[in-house]
Amino acid sequence: MSVLKTSNLIKRFGRFTALNGVSMEVKKGEVFGFIGPNGAGKSTTIRILLGILKATEGEAEIFGLDAWKDAVDIHKRVAYVPGDVNLWPNLTGGEVIDLFVKLRGKNNKSRREELINRFDLDPSKKCRTYSKGNRQKVALISAFSSDADLYILDEPTSGLDPLMERIFQECVMEAKNEGKSILLSSHILSEVEKLCDRVGIIRQGQIIETGTLDELRHLTRTSLLFETKQPLTSLHELKGVHHIELKGQAISFQVDAMELDHVMQYVSQFGIVKMESAPPTLEDLFMRHYEGADAGGAI
Missing domain, CATH: 3.30.70.920 (Lrp/AsnC effector binding domain/regulation of amino acid metabolism (RAM) domain)
Structure with a gap:
């Protein structure tokens, strides 16, 4: 069963084509790795999926609903973590987590406390005092406290130390075991290799390969x-x-x-x-695709 699907997504900014026919699918209970260098088109794709940008052409659906027209209904069942989290400076971390959890109509306090302890966050501090890593923790705790059906994670471990990365990986696997779906956009290839069932490689706004890691190893x-x-x-x-x-x-x-x-x-x-x-590692596979190629090109 498909939870997220895009078909021939095209996004142009004036004369510049950021996405050029992106098609991918995330199934129920699957962790899908969305990889590519900075500027390959990952974040543009995610913004279209979240209803922040409107595609120039093509279709994007989540839960069978149109990502642009039905964004409000979709967001009730989606948790999103960006790679660079901005928080309200005068609220505490705990207040921000409570706000996000309430927005989704959930109130699982025991789960909230468990995650705060696991991620070693002091929720009483004002957000303006937090480091990048702590801001990231607030977003991750908010997401995994919310009991979403789909998690869209865009470079979610940016700023986390290795111990916290491991906690994050545990949370992803727990969500997967509960039948949740995860779209994980990352350029940390070891993270993708540990967590993902299938991988899509994007380069210059185009998906150049999709499959399980075993299926893609013929390229390495x-x-x-x-x-x-x-x-x-x-x-x-x-x-x-x-x-x-x-x-x-x-x-x-x-x-x-x-x-x-x-x-x-x-x-x-x-x-x-x-x-x-x-x-062969995913890094080998990744580098093979980019050898001798211009890796830039998309937003």
């Missing part, structure tokens, strides 16, 4: 390091071998996944003494 390279009895020669002539480096007695390189079997057979002829293999 495995890193290998070998030490052999005889000198390993002519490696550069093999198809699918990249970035060859000598490291003392060993040689390291990367191999395209589809050529791995062929390369292993070749290397084994030289008598393998030592071998190390590192599986």
